[in-house]
Amino acid sequence: MRIGTIQIEKRQFVPLRDKILNPIVFVIFGLVFSSMLIIAVGFNPITVYTRMVSYSFLNLRGISGSIKAGLPLMLCGLSVSIAFKMNMNNIGAEGQYAIGAILGGGFALFGPDLPITVRLIVMFLLCAIGGGLWAIIAAALKAFWNVNETIVTLMLNYIALLFMDYLCYGPWMAEKQTSPISATIPKGMYLPNIGNSRINSGIVVAIVIAIVLYILFKYTTTGYQIDVIRNSLKSAEYAGINVKKYIFIVLGLSGAIAGLAGFVQITGVVHRIQAQLPGGSGYTGIVIAYLSQFNPIAVIIIAILFGGLENSCAAVQIMGVPSQIATMLQGSIMIFVIVGEFFNHYRVYINRVDQKQMKGVAQ
């Protein structure tokens, strides 16, 4: 295809170096673009960025804080990315997280007095089941009636969060409380931090899931079949792959992982149920999943960076910069990485030679 003297050509093979370098370059472009928006609002972007980076990443306390904040993001990112792996747009991680937290947290608050280990295991399972079931509503609608899962999962977010609001403002609200929070869970169920750091030991859950998913997608038949479904639904059906079964498995798993974010956050950080507990993690998970190109190991790393980004808002809020800067940066980074993706698929030439040749012909 030729547009004037710009020539665009499809690339057949993209070297690994380009695959990694390309998003990094365009993340920087995204930051440059956002800096213009920051200037427009009246702040100095260089000061803003340096403060953010030094707060979150240039000291040990900051780094462990970033990892701590990144933990629920890791699980949401993993949740979204496995759904995306099969071309399912699960944008309901937020709601699945909430329902997982409600079910598991409810057990921790009101469950029978079993040994602590048993209680933790049951709570873990209930969080996963809660998130999984919430996602399976969308999976069932998709599998049986081909209803768009994107809208259903999103609508279920609002319903889940409103239900959580109801519980936290209503029956579960702690006594002598004016804010929408429940009582704390039993002390014994608190997950300890690793060593002296602020990092919650729940991170083990995220890392194990990431490794399992990595192996699942790389080395198993299941992973391969999911890959086939993504690339061509028709060939998958032709090859006899039970697509409906996979819709249930993948969305259920995706929801379960998001529900586990509720587990690590309640047992490790907040120790209670509170309204708006997910706080947008589900949506950040979408950005993380996309940036990682659905690679589970990359999800972990990017989630830590995004955890730092969310923490660093506090550093610039003192200057008067609105905390929404984090979401804005995420959005613009995502848009620019999408642009960058184009250059992985196509090569753009600028043809100056062409004009000279044309002149030569004219003479």
Added chain:
Amino acid sequence: MTAFIVSICAAAIVYAVSILYAAIGEIFTQRAGIMNLGIEGVMLMGAVSGFLVVHGTNSLGLAFFTVILVGALLGLIFAFLTVTLKADQTVCGMAFLIFGSGFSGFIGKNVTSIASAVKFEKINIPLLSQIPIIGDIFFKQDILVYLMYLIIPLSIFYIYRTKPGMILRALGENPAALDAAGINVFALRYAYVMFGCAMAAISGACISLSYTNFWNEGMTGGKGWIAFSLVAFSGWNPAYAVLGALLFGGISIIGINMQVYLPGIPSQFYSMLPYAATVVALIITTGSFRKKHTEEPAALCQKYDRENR
């Protein structure tokens, strides 16, 4: 009792109009073969930009113009990503959702929850507003509603009765055929995406400049998604989108009013109604158990690439 029903109907119309702009815009965009999932983000940008201008200048006209401009600009970017760069439309939509909600919160932080001095006020249309009941419901509204009364028949006429409308329908069904006939598929898609985004931005303005007169982060509260599902619900036909919007409007308004009469049920459950209704409506209208010819544009969400023709 009559007064109560009239007030509910009038409020339902206001609610319906606030999602109809976005829904009709999206119908045009999707008919052109592009799916914009980011309506919610565009609406928020429209709401905040309109409010900022009104807050600064007290000029509603200027605000309205800015809103359209902001929407069209966002549409231009979206079209660049999806039409020129052929990026995945779902992913772009989500990026817009996140960017829109973040950026609108960012620039609107300083004016959060401040009431503006002016907003689109209700205007009584002479004579027509005198008609009992009907006048009270339909003709004591603000100018954005009256504008919608014009847009509904015009959009139906445009899509089904004009030549550009026919080209628009073909654009979503078989762009390659249009291209072969010498029509610039890329330029048209740019135009319709920009139109759709501008309309979505007006939807946002309905919320911050007419429904209320303040700005709050995330104040559209999922209305963009309701508009989005309305498109599939309507079978890509503005006439049915109107019915659907009135239905959603009625459900939400009745929900809000029921709170007063049945306070036993916590308010959160009433707030869930429009979202639950959206899911139910989506199942009924798009569920594949209804074996009928689907109205969905065949080329929807597929990137048009001349080399793959």
